[in-house]
Amino acid sequence: MTWCEACDRDFDLGLLTENGDCPACGNWLADPKGAGSVPWHFWLVLIGAVVYLGWRALQGIYWGLQQIG
Ligand SMILES: [Zn+2]
Numbered sequence: 394m395t396w397c398e399a400c401d402r403d404f405d406l407g408l409l410t411e412n413g414d415c416p417a418c419g420n421w422l423a424d425p426k427g428a429g430s431v432p433w434h435f436w437l438v439l440i441g442a443v444v445y446l447g448w449r450a451l452q453g454i455y456w457g458l459q460q461i462g
Contacts, residue, residue: 395422 396403397415406423408416413425 397422 394403394405395409397418397420399418399420400415404415404417404422409422409425410416410419411425413421413423415422
């Protein structure tokens with residue numbers, strides 16, 4: 394349960410909007426479940442994967458150019 398001061402009542406977390414807002418007045422009350430609470434190392438892995446795939450793509454392009462030339 395989470396308390397909304399504006400409404401002066403509490404709401405079950407399942408009743409909040411997908412953004413974690415109060416369903417009655419729209420006040421932000423809690424972090425949304427699942428989305429938005431991505432841990433920092435997720436982004437580290439994502440950036441690493443993008444850099445790696447970008448590097449491999451560049452290697453592929455160079456390989457292709459060498460085959461033409
Ligand atoms: Zn409210």
